[in-house]
Amino acid sequence: MKKILNKVFSRINKKTTRLQKSKAQSLVEFAITLPILLMLLGGVVEFGFALNYYLSLIDATREAARFYSNENPFVDVYGTADDMTFYADTAAMVRASLDPQVINPSYQGRRIPLDPSNDDVIITAFGASSGNVERFPSSGSYHLYNNESPAFSDAAIESLLVSGAPNAGILLVEVHYHYHQVLRLPWLLLFVPDPFIMRAYTIMPLAAAEPD
Numbered sequence: 445m446k447k448i449l450n451k452v453f454s455r456i457n458k459k460t461t462r463l464q465k466s467k468a469q470s471l472v473e474f475a476i477t478l479p480i481l482l483m484l485l486g487g488v489v490e491f492g493f494a495l496n497y498y499l500s501l502i503d504a505t506r507e508a509a510r511f512y513s514n515e516n517p518f519v520d521v522y523g524t525a526d527d528m529t530f531y532a533d534t535a536a537m538v539r540a541s542l543d544p545q546v547i548n549p550s551y552q553g554r555r556i557p558l559d560p561s562n563d564d565v566i567i568t569a570f571g572a573s574s575g576n577v578e579r580f581p582s583s584g585s586y587h588l589y590n591n592e593s594p595a596f597s598d599a600a601i602e603s604l605l606v607s608g609a610p611n612a613g614i615l616l617v618e619v620h621y622h623y624h625q626v627l628r629l630p631w632l633l634l635f636v637p638d639p640f641i642m643r644a645y646t647i648m649p650l651a652a653a654e655p656d
Contacts, residue, residue, distance in 0.1 A: 486629045493626040494642075500556055501619050501644035504541035508534050509617040509648040516652040517569045517580055517615075531586035535565040538619055539588065562622045562639075564592040570601050570614040573655040577602045580653065592620040595643055604647075613653030618645040 517530040540546045542556040558565070565588035569580040577598045579585065585594045595618055605612065622639040625632060 483629075483631050486627060487632060490625055490627050490629065490632055494623055497556060497621070497623055498642050498644060500542065501621055501642055502646070504538045505617040505619055505644055505646040507541050508537040509615055509646040511537065512617075513615050513648040513650050517650070518652065526581040526583075528581065528586070531567040531569075531581060534567045534615075534617060535586060535588040538565045538617060542619075556621070558589070558619075559622060560589045562591055564589045564618075564620045566592065566594050566616075566618040566620070568594060568596075568616040568618075569650055569653045570598075570616065571611075571653045571655045572602065572605055572614065573611040575602065575607075577605075578655075594618065595645055611655045613650040613655075615648045615650035615653070616645060617648070618643065 512530065512534045515530055517527055519525045519527045536546075539558055542558065544551045544553065545555055545557075566585050568585040571578045571580070579598055594616075596616060601614065601616075621642045621644075623642050624639045625636070628638065
């Protein structure tokens with residue numbers, strides 16, 4: 445009887461020892477992987493913030509381009525003097541879409557204010573005919589703050605057109621925004637510059653700029 449009891453308790457002790465070792469091993473593994481998991485989680489959260497900002501930039505350019513695609517960028521008809529009010533108003537709409545407090549000082553919702561010393565909104569109209577592209581305003585693209593260069597050259601716009609297509613008028617609305625990390629996690633700052641520039645744009649048909 446004594447031998448039987450010794451065998452039973454011996455087996456129980458072995459199982460308990462193995463269980464304790466298994467738990468200790470799991471805790472060590474968890475302690476090692478926890479920092480890595482936290483780093484990944486922080487990166488995912490920061491990416492979510494950045495993506496949300498980028499989508500807001502795109503929405504602002506779309507809204508302005510859609511609204512002003514029905515307007516005339518010229519004082520009278522195609523070929524006459526540029527109407528600079530058209531370009532200024534389009535850029536102002538982009539800015540107000542991002543930061544409603546510009547037109548409503550009491551606004552307390554989400555804002556993406558543009559930095560006049562770094563950011564920019566660029567408005568350009570194009571008239572395309574027979575493989576030739578003309579840029580408006582004639583003095584060059586309109587800049588809200590004059591900090592950035594247009595993302596599209598005349599050649600780049602021409603490459604987007606279908607060969608043999610009829611004459612076309614085009615409105616290009618761009619926003620260049622310097623995004624500052626929200627969490628500013630040290631390990632992200634090592635790999636991702638802060639701030640880094642986001643560029644969003646919308647291209648929309650502009651009937652008034654279509655060459656005759």
